[in-house]
Amino acid sequence: MPQTQDKAEAAGNRPPLRILSLYHRDMNIYGDSGNILSVIRRAELYGFRPLVRYYDPGDAWPEGIDMILGGGGQDHGQERIIDDLHKRSRLLRDLADQDVPMLMICGLYQLFGHYFETSEHERLEGVGILDAHTVAQPDRMIGNLVEQAQDFGRVVGYENHSGLTYLGKGTQPLGTVAEDGRGNNGKDHTEGARWKKIIGTYMHGSLLPKNPAITDFLIKGAAERRYGKGTLAQMQAAMDQKSRSELERLDSLADQASRIAASRPR
Amino acid sequence: MRSTASKTQPADQPGRSSRRWRSLLALLVGKAVRLVSRLSHHGGSALPGKVVERIDPGFLARTLSELPRGVVLVSGTNGKTTTTRMVASMLESLGLKVFTNPTGSNFTRGVVSALVSALGLSGRLHADIAVLELDEAYAVHFVRQVKPRYALLLNVMRDQLDRFGEIDTTARLLGQVAQATTGTVVLNREDPRIARLAAQTPAQTGVAYFGLSDDLLTYFPTDDDMHASDRESDGAGADNVSRSFRPGHRLPAEATLERVMEHRAAFRLDGRLLETDLRLEGVYNFYNAAAALALVRVVLEDMEPDDAALMDALSKVTPAFGRGEVITYQGAPVELVLVKNPMGFRLALSSFNPVGQDTMIGIRDEYADGRDMSWLWDVDFTSLRDTGVAMVSGTRAYDMALRLAYDQVPTEAIETDLDRALTAFLKAHPGRPKRIYCTYTSMLRLRSALGRITSVDDAGVGA
Numbered sequence: 001m002p003q004t005q006d007k008a009e010a011a012g013n014r015p016p017l018r019i020l021s022l023y024h025r026d027m028n029i030y031g032d033s034g035n036i037l038s039v040i041r042r043a044e045l046y047g048f049r050p051l052v053r054y055y056d057p058g059d060a061w062p063e064g065i066d067m068i069l070g071g072g073g074q075d076h077g078q079e080r081i082i083d084d085l086h087k088r089s090r091l092l093r094d095l096a097d098q099d100v101p102m103l104m105i106c107g108l109y110q111l112f113g114h115y116f117e118t119s120e121h122e123r124l125e126g127v128g129i130l131d132a133h134t135v136a137q138p139d140r141m142i143g144n145l146v147e148q149a150q151d152f153g154r155v156v157g158y159e160n161h162s163g164l165t166y167l168g169k170g171t172q173p174l175g176t177v178a179e180d181g182r183g184n185n186g187k188d189h190t191e192g193a194r195w196k197k198i199i200g201t202y203m204h205g206s207l208l209p210k211n212p213a214i215t216d217f218l219i220k221g222a223a224e225r226r227y228g229k230g231t232l233a234q235m236q237a238a239m240d241q242k243s244r245s246e247l248e249r250l251d252s253l254a255d256q257a258s259r260i261a262a263s264r265p266r
Numbered sequence: 267m268r269s270t271a272s273k274t275q276p277a278d279q280p281g282r283s284s285r286r287w288r289s290l291l292a293l294l295v296g297k298a299v300r301l302v303s304r305l306s307h308h309g310g311s312a313l314p315g316k317v318v319e320r321i322d323p324g325f326l327a328r329t330l331s332e333l334p335r336g337v338v339l340v341s342g343t344n345g346k347t348t349t350t351r352m353v354a355s356m357l358e359s360l361g362l363k364v365f366t367n368p369t370g371s372n373f374t375r376g377v378v379s380a381l382v383s384a385l386g387l388s389g390r391l392h393a394d395i396a397v398l399e400l401d402e403a404y405a406v407h408f409v410r411q412v413k414p415r416y417a418l419l420l421n422v423m424r425d426q427l428d429r430f431g432e433i434d435t436t437a438r439l440l441g442q443v444a445q446a447t448t449g450t451v452v453l454n455r456e457d458p459r460i461a462r463l464a465a466q467t468p469a470q471t472g473v474a475y476f477g478l479s480d481d482l483l484t485y486f487p488t489d490d491d492m493h494a495s496d497r498e499s500d501g502a503g504a505d506n507v508s509r510s511f512r513p514g515h516r517l518p519a520e521a522t523l524e525r526v527m528e529h530r531a532a533f534r535l536d537g538r539l540l541e542t543d544l545r546l547e548g549v550y551n552f553y554n555a556a557a558a559l560a561l562v563r564v565v566l567e568d569m570e571p572d573d574a575a576l577m578d579a580l581s582k583v584t585p586a587f588g589r590g591e592v593i594t595y596q597g598a599p600v601e602l603v604l605v606k607n608p609m610g611f612r613l614a615l616s617s618f619n620p621v622g623q624d625t626m627i628g629i630r631d632e633y634a635d636g637r638d639m640s641w642l643w644d645v646d647f648t649s650l651r652d653t654g655v656a657m658v659s660g661t662r663a664y665d666m667a668l669r670l671a672y673d674q675v676p677t678e679a680i681e682t683d684l685d686r687a688l689t690a691f692l693k694a695h696p697g698r699p700k701r702i703y704c705t706y707t708s709m710l711r712l713r714s715a716l717g718r719i720t721s722v723d724d725a726g727v728g729a
Binding site for chain 2: 041209
């Protein structure tokens with residue numbers, strides 16, 4: 001990675017952050033685009049120049065990606081991307097090893113594990129970045145969801161999935177849920193998965209706008225990997241008053257929206 | 267127009283009398299329940315239906331099977347209510363006696379309840395045809411009991427995924443409706459998932475289409491286009507509109523929407539271009555009008571209504587409750603626009619100019635609204651950036667306010683309580699036109715609140 005040149009760039013006005021929306025066409029069902037919006041807006045307010053690239057099956061892989069966001073999809077969406085995903089899995093694993101932050105929701109969370117077992121007991125190979133596997137079940141887990149995450153506090157969202165995900169020893173859950181019948185598999189009270197800078201989760205909602213601590217975690221990881229440790233803190237310290245108060249407003253609205261979301265029936 | 271009630275009634279047979287007593291009992295009990303629930307103001311439109319279904323499970327199928335022109339079933343994600351109303355209103359204008367289910371009761375039990383109140387004690391429905399709006403899942407439940415003669419299938423959009431799980435699942439539900447239809451299925455040729463259902467209709471069932479002119483295609487993105495077009499805003503280029511996959515666009519259509527104007531539209535029927543005024547609001551309702559036209563032409567094939575009569579019937583259709591409905595408050599129009607999914611909200615925002623108006627948005631998350639707020643993130647609100655939004659309300663007001671903030675749309679006030687929000691919103695700029703985008707249960711609340719205020723007004727004038 002040509003760090004010196006990037007450092008020079010960072011010294012300039014608005015250092016770029018390159019964000020990739022993975023399989024944007026087929027895997028961004030139901031509000032997952034809110035996650036992109038949250039990253040873009042907050043990065044802008046911190047003073048970065050976020051550049052979003054959309055990747056679909058067969059496209060050339062863009063160079064210099066700093067963060068990858070992926071969402072959920074229909075069954076047919078998964079069918080359309082699976083071959084390409086297998087072709088890209090080594091590349092994705094390399095980027096994961098290099099600490100590129102990634103957020104994978106629902107369908108791509110499942111496919112970032114070792115495998116997905118369909119209702120016909122067929123095994124769909126995953127990327128294997130997360131030590132987890134998923135087994136289809138007939139009933140969907142659907143509803144508002146609140147979890148406690150060690151690094152992010154209360155996380156609120158909405159789950160809607162039929163796969164049961166089981167974590168291996170190599171991953172930590174993103175958070176814990178208080179009751180049976182929700183989260184990764186409805187039994188062990190875990191939700192989502194973490195490994196290095198990667199977060200997998202079933203949380204729609206969209207996840208990031210109401211849980212900005214996770215957005216900041218992704219931005220921080222991307223910025224520090226590209227521009228060096230402490231980059232986000234420096235950028236935050238240098239924010240102008242207008243950006244500062246806009247960020248405060250977003251945080252306050254997110255907080256109120258989250259409180260209400262957490263109080264709603266499932 | 268001639269009456270078409272010609273089918274002979276089946277003769278009474280011995281052994282049928284106990285069933286007749288049972289059905290009369292069911293009907294009487296149903297009517298009594300309806301009376302009680304109305305008197306006690308428990309709204310519960312489904313309760314009489316529930317009771318009748320218990321006592322007389324064959325009630326629905328038997329009553330509807332007596333209709334000489336059978337049953338029309340209208341389903342799809344967006345536009346069911348308005349389209350059902352258009353079809354019913356047009357068929358009535360053209361001389362048929364129509365039974366239809368009232369707004370919002372788009373589930374089987376709601377239909378039974380509506381039948382209970384419409385039936386005389388003879389247990390006979392005095393109508394030529396039934397035009398019924400049914401939610402996708404209930405439509406499947408319904409066709410297991412009653413085979414519709416006609417089905418009008420509008421579209422499949424990402425809506426209430428929390429209920430049906432996936433958009434393809436929803437399409438499969440409508441496929442079961444197509445399979446059960448005995449006469450003709452009328453399909454939206456521009457929606458790939460709907461056009462594809464032609465393959466699922468039985469061999470003896472006819473298929474007809476409604477559609478759009480080439481020029482209007484971009485106004486009505488399919489569900490897939492809508493998501494592909496998100497990226498255009500990035501400026502990254504790639505004109506994704508051309509990627510639009512519409513395999514059915516060249517199919518011959520019974521009616522197409524050709525041109526949209528201010529409260530006026532042009533349609534093409536068999537190559538003839540026809541224009542009419544419309545009382546409906548929003549371009550998406552103009553497309554629903556093409557759907558209704560196609561269906562009405564199919565139903566009345568034997569009567570061969572002329573173009574002028576069809577256009578006249580269409581021009582008389584008024585908006586369904588809450589679908590672009592305008593209520594006047596202290597001389598200013600207050601327009602209620604129902605929004606319940608990303609596509610509907612996007613189309614509404616592109617249909618109505620916010621300039622010169624105060625805008626309010628009411629978002630709740632009851633079951634009928636959809637519990638999941640994710641859909642708000644699939645709507646682009648930047649068209650409201652210049653005018654801003656005067657009031658955001660409903661249980662999920664803060665989700666909406668957060669969404670607007672991310673699109674950098676200024677919001678003047680946030681008040682989760684709808685009644686208080688409405689009062690403040692109306693008071694702010696007296697006489698200025700107002701528009702309220704609201705989810706289903708928000709609309710019910712706002713409408714009854716407005717009803718209270720405007721009726722107070724009327725009483726003042728009247729006294």
